[in-house]
Amino acid sequence: MTKNIGQPASWQLAENQVTDEAVYHSRRTLLKKLGFIGAGTLLSTNTQAIDWFSSKKPQVFNTSPLTFKAADTSKQTLTPESKVTSHNNFYEFGTGKSDPVKNAQSFNVDPWKLSITGLVEQPITLDYDDLFKRFTLEERIYRLRCVEAWSMVIPWIGFPLADILKQAKPLSKAKYVAFETLYDPKQMPGQNSRRIGGGIDYPYVEGLRLDEATHPLTLMSVGLYGKTLPAQNGAPIRLVVPWKYGFKSIKSIVSIKLVDKMPPTTWNILAPHEYGFYANVNPEVDHPRWSQASERRITTGGLFARNRIDTLPFNGYAEQVAHLYKNMDLTKYF
Amino acid sequence: MSKAHTIFLLKTVIHLLSAGLLANLYYQAIVDQLGADPVEAVLHFTGIGAFNLLLLSLTVSPLVKCFKWQILMKVRRLLGLYSFTYALCHVLSFLAFEVQFNWTLFIDEVIERPYITVGMSAFVILFALAVTSISRLKKQLGRHWQLLHNWVYLALLLIALHFYWSVKSEVIEPSIYVLICLVLLWLRKKKLTRRFTRRVH
Numbered sequence: 001m002t003k004n005i006g007q008p009a010s011w012q013l014a015e016n017q018v019t020d021e022a023v024y025h026s027r028r029t030l031l032k033k034l035g036f037i038g039a040g041t042l043l044s045t046n047t048q049a050i051d052w053f054s055s056k057k058p059q060v061f062n063t064s065p066l067t068f069k070a071a072d073t074s075k076q077t078l079t080p081e082s083k084v085t086s087h088n089n090f091y092e093f094g095t096g097k098s099d100p101v102k103n104a105q106s107f108n109v110d111p112w113k114l115s116i117t118g119l120v121e122q123p124i125t126l127d128y129d130d131l132f133k134r135f136t137l138e139e140r141i142y143r144l145r146c147v148e149a150w151s152m153v154i155p156w157i158g159f160p161l162a163d164i165l166k167q168a169k170p171l172s173k174a175k176y177v178a179f180e181t182l183y184d185p186k187q188m189p190g191q192n193s194r195r196i197g198g199g200i201d202y203p204y205v206e207g208l209r210l211d212e213a214t215h216p217l218t219l220m221s222v223g224l225y226g227k228t229l230p231a232q233n234g235a236p237i238r239l240v241v242p243w244k245y246g247f248k249s250i251k252s253i254v255s256i257k258l259v260d261k262m263p264p265t266t267w268n269i270l271a272p273h274e275y276g277f278y279a280n281v282n283p284e285v286d287h288p289r290w291s292q293a294s295e296r297r298i299t300t301g302g303l304f305a306r307n308r309i310d311t312l313p314f315n316g317y318a319e320q321v322a323h324l325y326k327n328m329d330l331t332k333y334f
Numbered sequence: 335m336s337k338a339h340t341i342f343l344l345k346t347v348i349h350l351l352s353a354g355l356l357a358n359l360y361y362q363a364i365v366d367q368l369g370a371d372p373v374e375a376v377l378h379f380t381g382i383g384a385f386n387l388l389l390l391s392l393t394v395s396p397l398v399k400c401f402k403w404q405i406l407m408k409v410r411r412l413l414g415l416y417s418f419t420y421a422l423c424h425v426l427s428f429l430a431f432e433v434q435f436n437w438t439l440f441i442d443e444v445i446e447r448p449y450i451t452v453g454m455s456a457f458v459i460l461f462a463l464a465v466t467s468i469s470r471l472k473k474q475l476g477r478h479w480q481l482l483h484n485w486v487y488l489a490l491l492l493i494a495l496h497f498y499w500s501v502k503s504e505v506i507e508p509s510i511y512v513l514i515c516l517v518l519l520w521l522r523k524k525k526l527t528r529r530f531t532r533r534v535h
């Protein structure tokens with residue numbers, strides 16, 4: 001296959017370097033069941049209580065194994081699966097980090113419809129099975145850097161967004177790609193209540209410049225840790241843009257639209273001085289309320305894990321993506 | 335039940351709950367059983383805990399006035415001291431587990447981030463109040479003691495602001511807290527306006 005995904009070795013090398021620096025904490029991977037005693041119990045006034053008093057049987061969101069080209073995971077300290085799937089910002093299912101795993105269990109993703117429309121020669125509609133069968137799936141181990149200054153290392157499974165776009169054939173007028181999350185207040189309690197949903201106007205929308213969207217690192221993910229995505233991680237299909245803050249990596253996508261103007265993006269609408277359209281990971285440009293110069297890498301180890309590491313420009317992917325932004329003032333276009 | 339018994343019982347409950355929850359929190363966090371990010375969980379729990387305990391301590395005197403539950407006055411200091419203890423854990427956890435003894439980062443954050451500056455100012459006030467809650471110091475300070483301890487109302491407002499400012503978009507919960515603070519201040523409006531007018535003269 002002549003995929004121009006280029007040199008997987010180059011970004012995996014960068015991965016190893018960073019991970020090695022990070023490994024000064026316990027390496028023992030104790031996969032423990034999560035206890036939700038503590039902050040959650042006192043803090044979240046809402047959804048848990050509803051769970052406890054609900055007469056409905058607790059449902060469990062099912063994931064199934066995927067077939068894909070595996071990546072080398074041996075030299076990297078991954079964030080344990082239990083943490084990747086229990087620490088989520090997915091405000092459609094509540095604003096607390098442990099809300100989505102509790103509130104998304106009954107999320108129904110099959111049938112699903114993802115449409116690729118707008119300024120394209122060939123509009124496409126993908127149904128649930130297409131998401132897993134139409135494109136060659138591969139594993140990618142990416143760092144995920146949240147704008148809140150924590151990070152994870154996650155083995156995603158998916159295909160480059162470029163693969164879809166190639167089939168849709170963007171017109172020359174197309175300059176940007178606009179993404180939209182499912183809007184279904186019946187299934188997503190955060191869309192039904194401003195209190196649960198954090199006061200965001202839904203549906204959640206995101207966007208990329210076309211050259212960012214077609215970059216080989218930009219992944220449409222349909223799985224993690226060898227299986228289809230759990231609901232709380234953005235099932236059945238989400239975006240992963242590893243050099244940008246996590247909020248750019250929109251979840252549970254139903255629409256991809258090619259447009260000629262910079263599309264609105266949710267966090268930018270909410271607080272334009274705090275969250276820009278580009279949202280490239282940049283240790284030089286602080287969030288107005290906190291420093292972005294370093295981050296806490298979530299792996300194993302409890303309170304005493306010494307996990308604060310320097311944040312790298314473009315989250316360590318500068319070699320692959322910095323050229324996209326040359327001659328741009330990144331303090332202005334943050 | 336005698337008065338002394340009731341006080342003992344009340345104090346025991348406060349000790350068990352406040353210290354118990356705190357001990358459990360740190361135990362769970364240390365063994366990595368507190369969600370994916372124990373640091374965030376500890377910071378949230380101790381922060382909101384300090385706020386809750388301060389609100390409780392400030393509910394005492396309105397309750398005493400309204401229902402004549404004089405006995406509650408005997409546990410007010412304990413509630414205040416636990417509020418300070420939680421706040422201390424909050425600050426120390428931020429230093430030890432969030433910035434992990436990166437002193438430059440710690441000082442930069444306290445100075446440069448308004449919401450942390452505000453929180454730290456509130457902590458300094460709580461610290462002063464906690465230290466001067468010792469009976470001997472209270473006696474020595476005489477009428478200055480009350481003047482000093484009126485700063486708790488400023489601390490209350492600063493903490494409310496700190497909480498409101500710290501969230502990303504979910505402002506409803508902090509808004510409710512702000513409302514509770516305003517009600518508690520409103521119940522003291524006579525005392526507060528008196529103090530204000532006295533200062534003007």
